[in-house]
Amino acid sequence: MRDTVRQDKLRSLLETKKAALLANLRKSMGEQRTENARMSFELAQDDGDKSVEDHEHHVQSAVQSMKSEQLEDIEQALEKLAEGSYGICAECGCEIPIQRLAIQPAASYCVACQEKIDRISKRETLWNKDITSSDDETYDYLDDE
Numbered sequence: 001m002r003d004t005v006r007q008d009k010l011r012s013l014l015e016t017k018k019a020a021l022l023a024n025l026r027k028s029m030g031e032q033r034t035e036n037a038r039m040s041f042e043l044a045q046d047d048g049d050k051s052v053e054d055h056e057h058h059v060q061s062a063v064q065s066m067k068s069e070q071l072e073d074i075e076q077a078l079e080k081l082a083e084g085s086y087g088i089c090a091e092c093g094c095e096i097p098i099q100r101l102a103i104q105p106a107a108s109y110c111v112a113c114q115e116k117i118d119r120i121s122k123r124e125t126l127w128n129k130d131i132t133s134s135d136d137e138t139y140d141y142l143d144d145e
């Protein structure tokens with residue numbers, strides 16, 4: 001039997017994240033445009049219109065691709081959720097805690113397995129410290145139901 005409460009929570013979690021990302025994307029594109037308009041004006045003094053257009057295009061697509069990568073993670077997560085395969089550890093098959101998925105929607109492993117994997121990759125990257133424990137602000141909204 002499927003745990004529909006968990007599925008529902010995961011769905012609303014992902015949809016909240018998606019909405020926030022989209023809002024963020026729109027906002028930063030807006031800001032980017034304002035900033036570009038200012039730079040366009042300055043650059044246009046020397047360089048003429050063509051390079052200004054190139055520059056604008058470059059900056060915008062950089063911002064866009066960064067954000068849309070995150071968005072893609074969420075979309076994929078939603079697809080997996082629909083299939084019923086989201087939030088399951090790819091290593092041991094247990095359910096990944098929702099709190100963990102809130103921080104890392106694209107997580108494919110439970111904490112224990114992730115730590116195992118991190119320990120291995122840490123050894124490889126020479127003590128790359130403290131990647132996982134920095135972010136707990138997302139815990140908050142999960143508690144209010």
Ligand SMILES: [Zn+2]
Binds near residue numbers: 094
């Ligand atoms: Zn696991």
